[in-house]
Amino acid sequence: xxxxxxxxxxxxxxxxxxxxxxxxxxxxxxxxxxxxxxxxxxxxxxxxxxxxxxxxxxxxxxxxxxxxxxxxxxxxxxxxxxxxxxxxxxxxxxxxxxxxxxxxxxxxxxxxxxxxxxxxxxxxxxxxxxxxxxxxxxxxxxxxxxxxxxxxxxxxxxxxxxxxxxxxxxxxxxxxxxxxxxxxxxxxxxxxxxxxxxxxxxxxxxxxxxxxxxxxxxxxxxxxxxxxxxxxxxxxxxxxxxxxxxxxxxxxxxxxxxxxxxxxxxxxxxxxxxxxxxxxxxxxxxxxxxxxxxxxxxxxxxxxxxxxxxxxxxxxxxxxxxxxxxxxxxxxxxxxxxxxxxxxxxxxxxxxxxxxxxxxxxxxxxxxxxxxxxxxxxxxxxxxxxxxxxxxxxxxxxxxxxxxxxxxxxxxxxxxxxxxxxxxxxxxxxxxxxxxxxxxxxxxxxxxxxxxxxxxxxxxxxxxxxxxxxxxxxxxxxxxxxxxxxxxxxxxxxxxxxxxxxxxxxxxxxxxxxxxxxxxxxxxxxxxxxxxxxxxxxxxxxxxxxxxxxxxxxxxxxxxxxxxxxxxxxxxxxxxxxxxxxxxxxxxxxxxxxxxxx
Ligand code: GCB
Numbered sequence: 022x023x024x025x026x027x028x029x030x031x032x033x034x035x036x037x038x039x040x041x042x043x044x045x046x047x048x049x050x051x052x053x054x055x056x057x058x059x060x061x062x063x064x065x066x067x068x069x070x071x072x073x074x075x076x077x078x079x080x081x082x083x084x085x086x087x088x089x090x091x092x093x094x095x096x097x098x099x100x101x102x103x104x105x106x107x108x109x110x111x112x113x114x115x116x117x118x119x120x121x122x123x124x125x126x127x128x129x130x131x132x133x134x135x136x137x138x139x140x141x142x143x144x145x146x147x148x149x150x151x152x153x154x155x156x157x158x159x160x161x162x163x164x165x166x167x168x169x170x171x172x173x174x175x176x177x178x179x180x181x182x183x184x185x186x187x188x189x190x191x192x193x194x195x196x197x198x199x200x201x202x203x204x205x206x207x208x209x210x211x212x213x214x215x216x217x218x219x220x221x222x223x224x225x226x227x228x229x230x231x232x233x234x235x236x237x238x239x240x241x242x243x244x245x246x247x248x249x250x251x252x253x254x255x256x257x258x259x260x261x262x263x264x265x266x267x268x269x270x271x272x273x274x275x276x277x278x279x280x281x282x283x284x285x286x287x288x289x290x291x292x293x294x295x296x297x298x299x300x301x302x303x304x305x306x307x308x309x310x311x312x313x314x315x316x317x318x319x320x321x322x323x324x325x326x327x328x329x330x331x332x333x334x335x336x337x338x339x340x341x342x343x344x345x346x347x348x349x350x351x352x353x354x355x356x357x358x359x360x361x362x363x364x365x366x367x368x369x370x371x372x373x374x375x376x377x378x379x380x381x382x383x384x385x386x387x388x389x390x391x392x393x394x395x396x397x398x399x400x401x402x403x404x405x406x407x408x409x410x411x412x413x414x415x416x417x418x419x420x421x422x423x424x425x426x427x428x429x430x431x432x433x434x435x436x437x438x439x440x441x442x443x444x445x446x447x448x449x450x451x452x453x454x455x456x457x458x459x460x461x462x463x464x465x466x467x468x469x470x471x472x473x474x475x476x477x478x479x480x481x482x483x484x485x486x487x488x489x490x491x492x493x494x495x496x497x498x499x500x501x502x503x504x505x506x507x508x509x510x511x512x513x514x515x516x517x518x519x520x521x522x523x524x525x526x527x528x529x530x531x532x533x534x535x536x537x538x539x540x541x542x543x544x545x546x547x548x549x550x551x552x553x554x555x556x557x558x559x560x561x562x563x564x565x566x567x568x569x570x571x572x573x574x575x576x577x578x579x580x581x582x583x584x585x586x587x588x589x590x591x592x593x594x595x596x597x598x599x600x601x602x603x604x605x606x607x608x609x610x611x612x613x614x615x616x617x618x619x
Pocket of ligand 1: 187188357436437489527572589591
C-alpha cells in the first residue's frame with residue numbers, strides 16, 4: 022500500500038481537522054443506523070489525535086468500548102473518472118468505516134494503515150458522509166494483547182476494566198492522518214526498492230507491481246533533479262557509479278520517478294520515492310553500514326505527547342528529531358509498535374537509523390498472585406493460532422509498508438516476550454522465516470533482563486540481540502555499584518553464549534525533573550546521570566555491544582499505577598520536550614568519538 026502522494030496523475034485531500042464524536046457505551050450505534058443517519062449527539066474531536074485527553078471528562082479518558090467519529094466532505098468533479106480511495110494512517114484499535122451509509126472496510130490493527138476503494142459510494146454533487154466506529158478493547162487475539170475484565174459493583178452495575186501487560190497508556194482514536202486520494206484506473210500497485218553499495222558504486226533494484234498491459238519506466242534523479250539513469254521494465258537494476266551513500270551524517274536522497282505507460286507511450290500513472298543508497302549488514306559480530314562498523318546511539322521512543330496522546334503531530338515529531346540530533350543520537354527504536362509513516366520519511370531526510378518494531382509487546386508471563394509462579398504464555402495456549410497469524414500479518418504489512426525507507430535498518434520481532442519457554446522457538450522460527458522471505462535486513466528480538474542468555478530459545482534465530490537492562494533500578498534499587506556489577510556479569514554471559522552483536526535497547530531510570538540530591542538517590546537528576554555514566558563504562562568493555570538506546574527519549578503516559586507518577590518518568594526529556602540534566606551527559610558522550618572505530 023503506497024503512501025498517498027500528489028503527482029500530475031494522482032490527487033489527495035487530507036480529511037484531518039475537527040470531526041464529530043460520540044461515546045456509545047451500550048453499543049447501539051449500528052442498530053440506530055448512525056452510519057447512514059449520522060451520530061445523534063456529537064461533541065467536537067480533533068483528527069488525528071487520541072480522544073482520551075482532549076476534554077476534561079474522566080468518562081472519556083477512561084472509556085472502554087465503542088466510540089463514533091463522523092465527517093463530511095465534497096469530492097471534486099474531476100475525480101469522478103478516477104479510483105477514489107479512503108485511507109487511514111492508523112486507528113487504535115478496531116475500526117469499521119461507512120461512506121454514505123455503505124460499509125467499506127474494517128481494521129483490527131491500531132498501528133498500521135488501511136484503506137478502501139470508495140469509488141462506487143461517492144456522490145458527485147452532494148456532501149459525502151464518512152462515519153467510523155472505533156473500539157479500544159484488547160484481546161489475546163491481537164497485538165498488543167490484553168483482557169477486558171468485568172466485575173459487578175456493589176450497586177449491581179457491571180464495571181469493565183482493561184488488563185494490559187504493556188507500560189503505556191491505552192490511547193485510542195483516529196491516530197494518524199485520513200486521506201481521500203485518487204489513482205488512475207490503471208495504476209502502480211506497489212513498489213519494492215532495494216539498494217546495495219560497494220564503497221563506490223550503488224545498486225538500486227526496483228520491482229513494481231502493476232497491470233501487465235502497462236509498461237513501467239523508472240527515472241532516477243540526483244538531489245538537484247539531474248537525470249542519472251532511465252530504465253524500462255517492471256523489474257530493474259540501476260548501477261550508480263560514484264554513488265553518494267546514505268548515512269546519518271550524509272542522508273543523501275536520490276529521487277526515483279516511476280511511470281506507467283500504455284503502448285503509445287502515454288503516461289497512465291506516476292509515483293515517486295526518495296531513495297537512499299546504503300548497505301546494512303551484520304558481519305563478524307558487528308553492525309556494518311556501507312561496509313564500516315556503526316555504533317547506534319539513541320533512544321527507545323514512544324508516540325506520545327501531552328493532550329494529543331498518540332495522535333500523529335508533525336510539530337512534536339520535528340522537535341523530537343532536532344532534540345535527538347542535538348544530543349548526538351544517530352538512531353531510535355519505534356518501541357513498541359510501528360510509527361506513523363511520516364516519522365520514517367523524516368528519519369530518511371534527517372538521517373536516523375531506525376529499529377522498526379512490531380506491536381508485539383506484552384507477550385510475557387505474568388506472576389500468578391496465589392502461587393507466585395509465572396503463568397506461561399507460549400506453552401499453555403494463551404497464545405492462540407489467531408494471535409500468531411496476527412503477528413505474522415503485522416510483520417508482513419510492516420515490511421511491505423516500510424521496506425523502501427533507507428532509515429529502516431532492521432526489523433524487531435517483539436519486545437520482552439517469554440522467550441525462555443521452549444514453545445517460543447517454533448513460534449519465532451515462523452516469524453523469522455517470513456521476514457527472510459520478504460526482506461534482507463537484519464532481524465532483532467528485544468529481551469527482558471530476566472531472560473537468561475543460556476536459556477533463551479529465540480536469540481539463536483535472530484541476527485542481532487536487543488537487551489533491556491535495569492540493574493540498579495528494578496534489581497538492587499538505588500545501589501549502582503551492585504547494579505553495574507550485575508550488568509557486567511549479564512553482558513559477559515550474553516557475549517559468551519551468542520556470537521552476535523548486541524544492542525542495549527533499553528537502560529534508564531525514572532527521574533523527576535528538578536529533583537536534586539547529593540549524594541544521589543533514585544528519582545533525582547543526579548541518579549539518572551550517574552546511572553548512565555556507570556552503564557556506559559560497562560558497555561565500553563564489550564566489543565559485541567554495538568549500540569546503546571536510552572529508555573526513554575521523553576517521559577510518557579502510562580496507566581495509573583503505584584510505580585508510576587503521572588506516567589513513566591524515564592525520559593531524558595520531559596513530556597513537553599525540555600531537557601533533564603542527563604541530556605548533557607549523553608551529548609558529551611555521543612558527540613565525541615566513542616571507542617576506536619565506533
Ligand atoms: C521495559 C519495557 C518498557 C517499559 C520499561 C520501564 O522493559 O520494555 O516498555 O516502559 O521497561 O520503564 O519499566
